[in-house]
Amino acid sequence: MILLSNEVIIFLFVEALLLLLQGIAFVNAVGILSRWDFAASTALQYRLEKRAYLVVLIILFTLGFKMLLLPYFSYTIDQLSSIVPGAMCGAGVISANEYGPPLLSLKVLIVFLTGSWLILNAEDIKASSYPYFKAKFWLFIIIFILVAVESVLDVLYLVNIPTGDPVSCCSTIYGAAGSGEPLPFGLDIFRLLILFYLIYALILAASFFR
Amino acid sequence: MIHIEHLNKVYNENAANAYTALHDINLHIRPAETVVLKGVSGSGKSTLLSIIATLIKPSSGELVVDGEQIAKLPDTHASHFRNAHIGFIFQAFNLFDELSVKDNIALPLIVTGMSQKSIDEKVQQAMKIAHISHKQDQSVQNLSGGEKQRCAIARALVHEPKIILCDEPTANLDRENSLKFIETLKQFKALGKTVVIATHDPLFDGLESVDRTIVIENGKITSS
DSSP states (O other): OOTTSHHHHHHHHHHHHHHHHHHHHHHHHHHHHHHOOTTOOSHHHHHHHHHHHHHHHHHHHHHHHHHHHHHHHHHHHHHHTTTSTTOOSHHHHHTSSTTHHHHHHHHHHHHHHHHHHHHHHHHHHHSSSOTTHHHHHHHHHHHHHHHHHHHHHHHHHHHTOOSSSOOOOHHHHTSSTTTSOOOGGGOOHHHHHHHHHHHHHHHHHHHHOO | OEEEEEEEEEETTTSTTOEEEEEEEEEEEOTTOEEEEEOOTTSSHHHHHHHHTTSSOOSEEEEEETTEEOTTOOHHHHHHHHHHHEEEEOTTOOOOTTSBHHHHHHHHHHTTTOOHHHHHHHHHHHHHHTTOGGGTTSBGGGSOHHHHHHHHHHHHHTTOOSEEEEESTTTTSOHHHHHHHHHHHHHHHHTTOEEEEEEOOGGGTTOTTOOEEEEEETTEEEEO
8 A cells, every 4th residue: 555655656666766777886886996096097997987987977866866865755754644544744654663763864874975975076076186086986885785775674664664553643742741752863852952053053164164 | 298108099999890090109299399290081190189189088098298197187177178288270170150250269268267358468469470360350151261270270379378289270271371371380389389280281291390290000100
């Protein structure tokens, strides 16, 4: 039933397509990294540079789409709240089974790593001697492994969402003081606020010292 | 100035119709030297010129200009290098017919973000060197072949490149205009430019303004 939802079908289809493209990029990235020697002027190195250009384009495209897929995932699980008993929004659906919370954490981690990859790539193409080439390819390899794990978790999570048993949702999260379920990751409102303002200050500091 | 070592170019690499255009080219061109690359059509001279201009990449080997390895530059950096160091005179002139002479010449400077005043000054200077000032406001489509070439020469000079590359510069000119172009070589020399001319025109044989003639046959240098 969950898997027949339009949003889930679109989400899984796009994710499978991106995984396929990233898989191709991964295989090529491993091949390029193992033989890369920028100082060499051999035919092999010139071929690798040409291939690397295409691989970077694929990575850029897929990671860009992957960033957009996170809000779509939120939208998808929010839409599922209408068929999951007890769920009033995505917050209830994500904790419908044991795969949801780690999946959400993994998605957030991948977004941060993707952002790092995009920054690294932007710095790399500014220079003429590919100074961050190996670093960005290694980072992509790590991202790909995490994306592969994420894809498995996605399927496990979506397949195991119960449509018969009620799940806890906002009613308990925002319940009377002390009686409700805690926020995800054991956070309370006070800690959440500290984290929010800490990240906000970090962003300001990063843009100031850039 | 231009240092080429073990340079090879294969078109359609790893395909059934792979074609080796350049084979193990080794060449050293000194600053302010005028060199003629001589060879029949298909000998590889235009390919070599295009590689020096960073318009295409070699399949292997080194190309160092002013101490910088340019054969491996990423495309964006290659464009910057080209705009800073190379002036190219094409066989078919490659001008924009609908633009005026002045606007065609200004093009390499516009992309650098230079002020309009500086652009105007440099364009006037380049037109003066190429003897095309009197046609500055005319549309290129109304120019004769010789005038088009003088416009192309001014465009190649306007950003003050160290290197001027000419691909069959007299192929579309009559004898009179070809001789005028040869006269221009003296001006390039006086300006201290390094000039590389790919041609099969016998008019370039034994010229005083040419320092060296390099013969290319079947993608190999047979005499330099």
